Amino acid sequence: MTRPVYLDYNATAPLKPAVIDTMTAALTECGNASSVHRFGRLARRTLDAARDEVAALVGAEARQVIFTSGGTEANNLAIGAAGAGRRILVSAVEHDSVLRAVADAEIIPVDARGEVDLAALQAMLERDTRPALVCVMLANNETGATQPLALIAHLAHAHGALVHCDAVQAAGKMAIDVTGLEIDALALSAHKLGGPQGIGALVVRDHIELHPLLRGGGQERGWRAGTENVPAIRGFGVAARLAREELAAMQALGALRDAMEQRLLRVAPDVVVMAPGAGRLPNTSCVAVPGIPAETQVVALDLAGIAVSAGSACSSGKVRPSHVLRAMGASPEIAGSAIRVSLGWRTAPEDIEHFVDAWTTMVARIRGNQHAGRVIPVPAA
Amino acid sequence: MATVPQITAVKRTSGSNLPKRPVYLDYQATTPMDPRVLEAMMPYFMEKFGNPHSRNHEHGWEAEEAVEKARKQVADLIGADEREIVFTSGATESNNLAIAGVARFYKDRKDHIVTLQTEHKCVLDTCRHLELEGFKVTYLPVKKDGLVDLDVLRNAITDKTALVSVMAANNEIGVIQPLKEIGELCRSRGVFFHTDCAQAFGKIPLDVEAMKIDLMSISGHKIYGPKGIGALYVRRKPRVRLVPLIHGGGQERGFRSGTLPTPLCVGLGAAAEIARREMADENAKLLKLRDRFYKSVTDRLPEVYLNGDLKNRLPGNLNISFAYVEGEGLMMGIKDLSVSSGSACTSASLEPSYVLRALGVTEDLAHTSLRIGFGRFTTEAEVDYAADRIVEAVQKLRQMSPLWEMAQEGIDITKIQWAAH
Numbered sequence: 001m002t003r004p005v006y007l008d009y010n011a012t013a014p015l016k017p018a019v020i021d022t023m024t025a026a027l028t029e030c031g032n033a034s035s036v037h038r039f040g041r042l043a044r045r046t047l048d049a050a051r052d053e054v055a056a057l058v059g060a061e062a063r064q065v066i067f068t069s070g071g072t073e074a075n076n077l078a079i080g081a082a083g084a085g086r087r088i089l090v091s092a093v094e095h096d097s098v099l100r101a102v103a104d105a106e107i108i109p110v111d112a113r114g115e116v117d118l119a120a121l122q123a124m125l126e127r128d129t130r131p132a133l134v135c136v137m138l139a140n141n142e143t144g145a146t147q148p149l150a151l152i153a154h155l156a157h158a159h160g161a162l163v164h165c166d167a168v169q170a171a172g173k174m175a176i177d178v179t180g181l182e183i184d185a186l187a188l189s190a191h192k193l194g195g196p197q198g199i200g201a202l203v204v205r206d207h208i209e210l211h212p213l214l215r216g217g218g219q220e221r222g223w224r225a226g227t228e229n230v231p232a233i234r235g236f237g238v239a240a241r242l243a244r245e246e247l248a249a250m251q252a253l254g255a256l257r258d259a260m261e262q263r264l265l266r267v268a269p270d271v272v273v274m275a276p277g278a279g280r281l282p283n284t285s286c287v288a289v290p291g292i293p294a295e296t297q298v299v300a301l302d303l304a305g306i307a308v309s310a311g312s313a314c315s316s317g318k319v320r321p322s323h324v325l326r327a328m329g330a331s332p333e334i335a336g337s338a339i340r341v342s343l344g345w346r347t348a349p350e351d352i353e354h355f356v357d358a359w360t361t362m363v364a365r366i367r368g369n370q371h372a373g374r375v376i377p378v379p380a381a
Numbered sequence: 382m383a384t385v386p387q388i389t390a391v392k393r394t395s396g397s398n399l400p401k402r403p404v405y406l407d408y409q410a411t412t413p414m415d416p417r418v419l420e421a422m423m424p425y426f427m428e429k430f431g432n433p434h435s436r437n438h439e440h441g442w443e444a445e446e447a448v449e450k451a452r453k454q455v456a457d458l459i460g461a462d463e464r465e466i467v468f469t470s471g472a473t474e475s476n477n478l479a480i481a482g483v484a485r486f487y488k489d490r491k492d493h494i495v496t497l498q499t500e501h502k503c504v505l506d507t508c509r510h511l512e513l514e515g516f517k518v519t520y521l522p523v524k525k526d527g528l529v530d531l532d533v534l535r536n537a538i539t540d541k542t543a544l545v546s547v548m549a550a551n552n553e554i555g556v557i558q559p560l561k562e563i564g565e566l567c568r569s570r571g572v573f574f575h576t577d578c579a580q581a582f583g584k585i586p587l588d589v590e591a592m593k594i595d596l597m598s599i600s601g602h603k604i605y606g607p608k609g610i611g612a613l614y615v616r617r618k619p620r621v622r623l624v625p626l627i628h629g630g631g632q633e634r635g636f637r638s639g640t641l642p643t644p645l646c647v648g649l650g651a652a653a654e655i656a657r658r659e660m661a662d663e664n665a666k667l668l669k670l671r672d673r674f675y676k677s678v679t680d681r682l683p684e685v686y687l688n689g690d691l692k693n694r695l696p697g698n699l700n701i702s703f704a705y706v707e708g709e710g711l712m713m714g715i716k717d718l719s720v721s722s723g724s725a726c727t728s729a730s731l732e733p734s735y736v737l738r739a740l741g742v743t744e745d746l747a748h749t750s751l752r753i754g755f756g757r758f759t760t761e762a763e764v765d766y767a768a769d770r771i772v773e774a775v776q777k778l779r780q781m782s783p784l785w786e787m788a789q790e791g792i793d794i795t796k797i798q799w800a801a802h
Contacts, residue, residue: 006440012432012640020426027422027607030405030413036712037719038403040410069470069609072629072639097629097638191640196426198470198609198642213626215510216473216503225503226473227411227602229609232642298437307431307438 005306005351009192009344010141010169010284016194016242016345019235023196026231033228034219043230050237054201057240058167058186059177066202066210066220067233071168071189072097073213074202077224078164078185079135080211081204086132089124089161091116091147092327098135098166099323108136114145114275114328116152125159133162138170138186142324142340144284145275146174153182162208168192168200172243173250173281184208190232194345195239199232246345253343254282260341260352261285267360268367272334274325283347288330288338292366297339297359300366304358309340403719404763408603408697408756409552409580410721414648415605415757421651422607425644433641434632444643451650458653459578459597460588461614467636468646471611472579473503474626475598476546478613478637479575480507482623483544483596484516491543495519497529497558498739500548501577508546517541526690527556527740535566544573549581553736553752554689555698557585564593573621579603579611583656584664584695589614595621601645605757606652610645613637663757667696670755670764675699677768682775684788688737688750697755702737705785706778708748714774718767721752 006014015023026046031039033047051062068074075097082088090098090105093114099105106124109117116136125131134156139146153163164185167176172193178186185204191197204210204223216225243250264271264287274286289297294310301308325335341355405413425447433448435441449463456463469475484494496508498520508518519537524530529547538545545567550557560576567574575596578587582597583604589597597614601607615621615636629638679685684704703711712722733747742750751771755764779785784794 004439008432008435008438008440011435011441012430014430015426023426024419024423027414027419028416030411032407032411035407035410035719035721037407037721038716039405039407039719069474070639070642073470073627075629076627076638095629096631097627100631100638101628189640191432191642196642196644197432197640198645214470214474214477214503215506216477216501218502225477225506226471227608229470229607231607232609232645295437302438307435307440309435309437 003305005354007341007343007347007351007355008307008309009347010340010342011309012191012197013194013344014346015196015235016239018242019195019238022238023231023235026234031230033230034217043228046234047228047230050233050240053237053240054188055203057171057176057244058188058203059179060186060203064203064205066204066223067228067236068200068202068224069198069229070200071166071187071192072200074187074189074200075164075166076101077202077210077213078187078204079133080213081162081164081185081208082133083211087129089121089131089134091136093140093143093145093324094135094137095141095166095168098137102135106131108134110327112329113277113279114140114143114324115279116147118148118151118155121152122155125155125161130159131161133164135164135166137166137168138176139167139174139281139284140275140324141169142322143275143286143328144169144281144342146170146279146281149181149183157182169281169284172239172247173283175247178203178205190236190239193239193243196232196235199229199236201236250345251282253347256347256349256352257282257285257343260356261287263356264359268363272330272338274328274330274338283343285341286325286338287341288334289363290333290337292337292363294337294339296366297337297362300362301339301355301358304354304362306355306358308355309342403717404767405719406753406755406759406763406767407719407721408754408759409555409752410754411602411608412605412756413758414607415652415655417655418606418648418651422644422648425647429643431643433643434630447643448641448646451646454650454654455599455612456614458583458587458657459614460590462617465589465614465617467613467615467633468641468649469611469613469637470609471602472577472598472600473611475600475611475613476501476503476577477507478623478626479596479598480504480544480546481511481626482636483573483575483621484511485514485624486622487543488516491541493517493519493539493541494544494546495521495534495537495542496546497521497523497548499523499527499551499736500546501552501579504546504548504577523739525741527551527554527688527736528690528693529558529563531559531562531566534563538566538570538572542570542572544575546575546577548577548579549587550578550585550695551689551736552580553734554700554740555580555695556689557581557693557695559693560587560592560594567595568593580695583653583660584697586660589616599649601649601652604652604656607645607648610642610649612649664696667755667759670759670761671696671699673761674753674755674764674768675701677765678772681772686742686746688740688742699753700737700750701753702742702746702750703775704746704749705782705788706749706775707782708750710778711749711751711774714777715770718770720767721754722750
């Protein structure tokens with residue numbers, strides 16, 4: 001029996017030990033950060049330190065960090081900044097927490113690599129009613145493909161639109177400088193970078209007017225009410241600091257990922273690697289094996305003790321071809337046979353060995369059966 | 382790492398010993414985690430770290446199973462079905478979701494909301510914002526004891542009323558509203574009944590059927606569970622519908638998108654389970670402590686006023702005003718007690734509590750009010766120590782107060798015409 005191999009870091013990452021230590025300590029302490037007595041003041045002080053760490057991860061100022069319950073809430077909060085009834089442009093490969101938070105989103109097309117079509121964006125920006133907001137993620141959760149945010153922000157600003165960037169998957173996997181990129185709002189999630197679930201942040205530039213989703217006690221400078229989740233915020237702070245310090249190690253995973261893809265291609269030359277080449281997160285691989293449904297693959301791999309994903313984890317239970325891969329022009333057959341393998345801070349070369357072995361066995365078995373005339377269902381479009 | 386005082390049952394041999402750390406008597410602001418809750422959560426910070434929405438592997442399934450168990454634990458405490466529990470980031474979100482969600486969903490037919498002037502700020506702020514969206518809101522006054530007058534409530538409901546939102550227990554004065562009567566009234570008028578149970582869930586018996594509650598806001602960190610987690614009970618029959626606040630992956634049956642924080646859900650569930658088992662014993666203990674404290678203070682100090690009804694009240698809450706002292710001076714005099722002079726959310730400001738003002742408490746007395754919250758880990762020794770400190774501080778301040786001197790001499794200071802300088 002081999003040890004279980006977790007290769008679904010883009011769904012959630014295991015907590016780093018230092019994060020667990022900090023949170024275990026914080027959870028046994030008591031205090032409402034808004035209380036004026038000593039317990040409250042101590043809670044407030046640790047909260048401020050965490051805010052510094054999260055700001056530093058993305059090159060922002062502490063005052064620009066608004067803690068939320070996670071990336072989804074941060075995205076929803078940012079989108080409210082557009083104001084009611086205004087045009088909002090959204091890339092075709094955005095996460096559901098952006099796509100579904102915009103009532104009448106205008107979809108910016110992407111190319112075969114998943115990159116925003118800048119000419120199309122420009123044409124959309126130039127139309128008579130100027131858009132208020134452009135939403136483009138920094139890196140895609142399914143393919144890892146990154147976007148040219150500096151160019152997008154430049155273009156958007158030239159036409160008077162604000163830019164919101166979902167950096168939930170990118171943070172900790174690539175360097176981010178929100179000031180240099182001139183992004184107006186940036187969403188972060190702690191549990192994707194080794195921090196706890198249930199905490200995220202929206203980083204907003206000073207001039208941005210938000211419309212709070214949650215109203216009440218006036219916490220987070222009035223932008224987000226609710227008792228501050230101090231233990232989780234402290235865990236987020238530690239995870240943000242470690243992510244910054246360990247960025248080189250994360251980027252080194254790129255070589256492991258590339259070698260893995262080469263081996264898969266040698267086993268089955270018809271394997272399709274999504275969004276290959278430069279401009280991809282070092283930890284993410286989205287690979288399709290034509291003719292083998294993704295669901296079949298993940299079930300077979302799970303039986304072999306390997307956790308990968310057939311798409312994003314959020315779409316609770318529903319099986320449908322990925323909107324991301326479809327937007328990139330992938331055929332329903334390819335999109336339906338793609339799995340996501342995502343590496344992270346605890347991934348060792350042996351894990352990749354196990355995965356490649358299990359994957360090879362699976363492909364040989366299924367394709368062998370196919371050649372023997374067994375029917376393997378291919379998902380419909 | 383900063384050394385922060387830990388709250389565990391503190392053993393003191395005598396009530397007058399100087400404590401090494403402040404005595405925590407602010408259980409309505411937040412509660413320390415019960416060690417049993419933390420123990421239940423720990424595996425989900427460690428080896429069971431999966432995303433409960435991952436459908437493809439064991440890591441996801443074990444997280445999902447834990448979340449669903451927690452959902453049942455929460456439901457069981459209020460007589461609900463687990464499918465009626467929506468996890469949120471806390472009671473603030475639950476209140477926002479319930480009130481704005483119902484108002485926006487039914488706005489084509491109904492545009493009126495009834496609530497109380499003494500509700501938590503997050504209820505009032507949500508209502509004020511809905512007024513900007515075109516809704517009409519009636520903010521009902523309360524009686525001197527803090528309780529709603531049912532006749533006043535009955536008269537406020539119209540054919541256009543979509544929702545009545547009345548809190549179960551007040552965060553400042555702990556008074557418990559007549560939920561069953563309000564529920565019956567709302568049901569008979571075809572109006573949804575939402576109740577903010579942030580302070581009541583896990584503290585007093587609640588039953589959504591018997592009390593005809595349609596929506597209930599629940600908090601984790603007020604019942605010895607973690608911060609950052611809460612829930613909204615949403616009735617299925619007759620069905621209550623909501624416009625969500627947070628859109629995305631469609632989790633929580635579309636009511637609330639976002640990855641569920643498994644350890645926090647588990648913590649809320651465990652806290653609810655403990656509350657269900659221990660509520661009766663704990664309340665008996667808290668009543669004893671509260672009576673002991675109140676007697677100790679009032680036996681030694683005259684001119685002490687209890688704010689809010691004593692009978693219909695959370696067993697762990699007192700809110701008392703001390704005449705002839707100055708509020709800030711009092712807080713300075715009891716620095717080693719962690720108590721609150723108003724709700725924690727607003728206590729950083731020096732505005733007198735709007736809850737006390739709604740009860741008709743004068744500004745002077747509102748300024749010298751203390752909210753004293755007793756809880757699971759409060760000891761008799763702590764209660765005695767706190768009573769001694771407060772009595773000492775009040776006596777000292779009164780000795781320095783010319784107003785107190787005048788009052789002792791029989792001068793009615795409310796009748797004095799002060800000269801302007």
